[in-house]
Structures are given as structure tokens and as C-alpha cells.
Amino acid sequence: MKMNRKRYVLFKLHREGSKVTGKQLSTALWNSMLSLFGEVSTSDSRLFIDEGYDEDTGIGFLQCNAASLNNVLAAAAVIDTVGKTKISFQSKKTSGTIKGLRR
Amino acid sequence: MMTAIDLNVRVPNLDRLVSFTDMAFELGYSGIATPLVQKSSLQPTGTDVKVFSRHNLSGKTLSSVKKQVSNVRKQSLIVTVPLQSSTIVNWAAGDQRIDLFTLEPSSNSRILRKNAARRAASAGSALEISIAPLLETSGLDRSRIIKVFRETVRIAIAGGMKVVLSSGSNEPIRLRAPSALQHIGLLLGLNDRQARDAVFSTPEQILKQNEAKMSPDILSPGIEIVKRGTKDEDE
Numbered sequence: 001m002k003m004n005r006k007r008y009v010l011f012k013l014h015r016e017g018s019k020v021t022g023k024q025l026s027t028a029l030w031n032s033m034l035s036l037f038g039e040v041s042t043s044d045s046r047l048f049i050d051e052g053y054d055e056d057t058g059i060g061f062l063q064c065n066a067a068s069l070n071n072v073l074a075a076a077a078v079i080d081t082v083g084k085t086k087i088s089f090q091s092k093k094t095s096g097t098i099k100g101l102r103r
Numbered sequence: 104m105m106t107a108i109d110l111n112v113r114v115p116n117l118d119r120l121v122s123f124t125d126m127a128f129e130l131g132y133s134g135i136a137t138p139l140v141q142k143s144s145l146q147p148t149g150t151d152v153k154v155f156s157r158h159n160l161s162g163k164t165l166s167s168v169k170k171q172v173s174n175v176r177k178q179s180l181i182v183t184v185p186l187q188s189s190t191i192v193n194w195a196a197g198d199q200r201i202d203l204f205t206l207e208p209s210s211n212s213r214i215l216r217k218n219a220a221r222r223a224a225s226a227g228s229a230l231e232i233s234i235a236p237l238l239e240t241s242g243l244d245r246s247r248i249i250k251v252f253r254e255t256v257r258i259a260i261a262g263g264m265k266v267v268l269s270s271g272s273n274e275p276i277r278l279r280a281p282s283a284l285q286h287i288g289l290l291l292g293l294n295d296r297q298a299r300d301a302v303f304s305t306p307e308q309i310l311k312q313n314e315a316k317m318s319p320d321i322l323s324p325g326i327e328i329v330k331r332g333t334k335d336e337d338e
Contacts, residue, residue, distance in 0.1 A: 014129065016276040035241055036290070074290045077283035080238040090130055090280040 004046065005066035009073065010093040010101045013058035017085035022053040022060065028082045029062075032075040045072055061101055069094065105303040106133040107281035108310060110157065110181055110203070111233050111269035114139045119275075124152040126275035134310070136181050155310060157181040159205070165190050176200045180313045183231065186214045186255070196222040202309050203229055203267060206255050208236040208248045215255050220262025227312075229305060230259040233271025234279065234287050253292045266293060267309070268301040 013020060026049045033042040045068035053060025064072045076089040095101045112135040114123050120139070127135050127150075134153040158179035162168040168184070168191055175182055183203040184195040187210060195201045196219040204215070204223060215230070223230075232255075236248050259266055268284045270277060279287070281302045288298030320328040 014126070014276065016274075035245070070286055070289050073283070074286040077279055077287050078234075078237050080277070086274070086276045088126075088130070088276050088279060089283065091282050 005096065006046075006063055007066045007069045008061050008063050008095050008098050008101050009069070009091050010061045010095075011059070011076070012090045012092055013060075014088040014090060015058060015082075015085050016087075018083075019055040020058070020082045020085050020087060021055055022049050022051065024082050025049060025053070028079050029072070029076055032079050033071065036075050036078070037071050041068070041071060044068060047072055061098070066096075105299075106307055107131060107284075107303050108134040108136065108155075108306040109269050109278065110136045110155075110267055110306045110309075111183075111205070111231065111271045112137045112278070113271065113273040115273060120154065121150070122275045123278070124150040124154065126278050127152045130278055130280040132278075132281065136306075136310075155180045157183065159183050159185070160201075161185070162191075163188075165194055169194070172198070172200050177317070180310055180317070186210045189214060189216075192219055196220075196228070197226060199226045199228075201226070201228050202313065203231040204264075205231045205233065206252060208251060210251060210255070213254075215258050217258055217262050220259050220264050224263035224265070229265040229267045229309065230255065231267045231269055232256065232288075232291060232301075233269050234284065235271035235273070235277065237287065238277060249291070256292045260293070260297065265305045266297060266301045267305050268298075269306075 013025065029047060030042060033045060044065060046065045048063045050061050073091055079087060079089060081087065093101055109127065109132055112123055114120050114137045117139060123135065132152060134155055136155040136157040138157050138159055140154055140156045156179040158175040160168050160171050160182065181202050182200060183205045184191060184201050186192055186204050186206050192214060232252055237245060240248060256266060268288050270279050272278050284302045285298045288301050293301060
């Protein structure tokens with residue numbers, strides 16, 4: 001059995017204001033994780049936002065450790081702003097594979 | 104299919120109601136409750152999102168709060184009491200007309216006692232947690248709020264009370280998807296099933312019960328008009 005199982009989350013980022021880049025979103029997510037759950041838990045999350053994130057539509061997918069999935073999604077839910085842009089993070093689908101997200 | 108209803112949306116004025124319902128529809132809600140509307144159920148044109156009426160009881164003294172209940176109960180589908188004064192909480196815990204006890208971030212984490220939670224559970228009242236304060240704060244301030252929320256949730260669950268999660272948002276962008284509320288529920292100490300019920304089934308249950316009670320066919324608890332006769336039948 002794999003020690004670190006991955007989970008992929010298809011999300012949509014609703015925003016009010018200017019576009020949010022993948023890097024900005026990733027930083028905001030990491031900071032939110034750090035604030036809520038601390039350094040150790042954040043480091044174990046293996047959180048990563050895929051390059052395919054579309055800044056215009058706000059749709060993309062992220063990858064994280066299966067054990068940290070709930071923490072990652074809770075941290076994403078409490079993010080209010082990224083820079084000066086107000087956002088609302090909506091997870092649409094969760095899967096163990098990227099192929100599963102596309103179904 | 105599970106439907107999600109956000110029971111606490113602080114729409115500032117009627118002009119902005121459509122922007123809230125549009126956002127709620129995008130996020131997957133079938134309804135929102137707001138203190139703004141008086142009518143029990145109103146559906147703005149162009150959306151599939153129902154808007155329900157809600158009344159937040161307020162008052163510094165018990166007598167002022169009690170006076171409001173009889174009037175608002177007939178008009179609003181949701182009636183709430185803030186968890187601020189222990190006198191009001193102890194009275195409201197035994198009153199079946201109260202649907203939700205709303206936890207304010209400034210509340211003392213010991214405002215809800217286990218006995219009051221048990222009585223409130225018997226009366227069918229639920230604890231409501233609005234997550235807006237978690238979005239507005241960070242660091243130590245947020246940690247204090249989470250502490251109050253977690254402890255009160257623990258007491259409510261131990262007393263058998265149901266928990267409802269709502270956004271408490273005053274802007275459309277501050278609405279959160281039902282799945283996001285569920286994950287915040289896990290953060291606050293609910294288990295998977297409780298978090299799911301707090302977003303999907305408990306709000307809907309409360310609204311359906313109150314809609315049925317406000318039906319003209321319900322004369323009083325336990326007495327319902329099943330069939331109405333006509334003059335011709337009598338003759």
C-alpha cells in the first residue's frame with residue numbers, strides 16, 4: 001500500500017476584482033494552511049496547484065496528500081482575499097486520479 | 104438529491120438580493136434565508152434559489168425579547184436568538200418557537216450549558232455557527248474565535264442539539280460553497296455526518312417543519328385540518 005496517497009481536487013475560484021494567478025493562489029493557500037494548522041501539518045500536505053489553472057475562468061485543480069485533504073479544503077474555504085481580490089473557493093470534485101476528475 | 108440552504112445571509116438591501124441569489128445558485132444552494140424579507144418564501148425572477156424570511160431576536164432584557172417572539176413567529180420561517188445573555192438563553196432553551204441559537208464570536212464559550220443544550224434539543228432548537236468571523240480575522244484573534252466555536256459545538260453535540268452552519272455573509276463573494284462549509288464544520292469539531300447534516304439536511308428540515316406549521320391547515324400543534332367540507336355537502 002502506498003504511504004502517501006494523492007488526492008486531486010477540481011476547483012473553481014470565484015472572484016471580485018482582478019485576476020488571481022496560480023502562484024498567488026498557491027501562496028495564499030500555503031499561508032492559510034500555516035495559519036490554521038501550523039508548519040508541520042502544512043509541510044505534510046504536499047499541496048500543489050497544477051499549471052493548467054485558468055486565471056480567466058478560475059478553474060483548475062490542486063493536488064495534495066490524501067490525509068491532508070480536509071485540512072487543505074478547510075484552509076481554502078477561509079481565504080477571504082488574495083492580494084486585493086476577494087475570492088470564494090469552491091471545490092467541485094475530488095478524485096484519486098486526474099482521469100477521475102475529467103469524467 | 105441533497106439540497107443546501109444558507110440560513111444566514113445578511114443582504115444589505117433588496118436591490119442587491121439578485122446578486123446574492125445568483126452567487127448562491129452558482130455555488131449550489133437551493134435557498135437562502137435573510138432578515139431582509141418579510142414574506143415567508145419569495146423567489147426572485149430568473150433564479151432557482153428560494154429566499155426565506157428570518158428574524159433575529161434582539162434585546163437586552165428577557166421581557167423585551169419575549170414580547171417580540173409571538174409577533175415574529177407567525178411571519179418569519181426562521182426565528183433566532185443570539186447566545187449572549189445566559190438569562191435569555193435559559194428561557195429560549197425551553198421555548199419551541201425558537202429555531203436557532205446563534206453563536207456570536209464575542210460570546211463567552213461557556214454561555215451554553217449542557218442543561219440548556221439538552222432542553223434546547225428537546226424543544227427542537229439548533230445551534231447556528233456563522234463562519235463570517237473566520238474570514239474576517241486571522242492569527243490569534245481567529246484562534247480565539249475558533250476556540251469559542253469548538254467548545255460551544257462540543258457542548259451542543261453532547262446535549263443532543265443539532266448544529267447548522269451558515270455563511271453570515273454581507274457580500275455575495277463571501278458566500279461559501281456547501282462543501283466548503285462542510286469542511287469548516289470538520290474544523291469546528293463536527294464529524295463527517297454531523298458536518299454534512301449541518302449544511303444539507305438540518306436547515307432544510309427546520310424550514311420544512313416551519314412551513315408546515317405556518318400552513319393555514321395547522322390550527323395548533325397536533326391539530327390539523329385534513330379535509331374541508333363545502334356547503335353543498337352539508338345539505
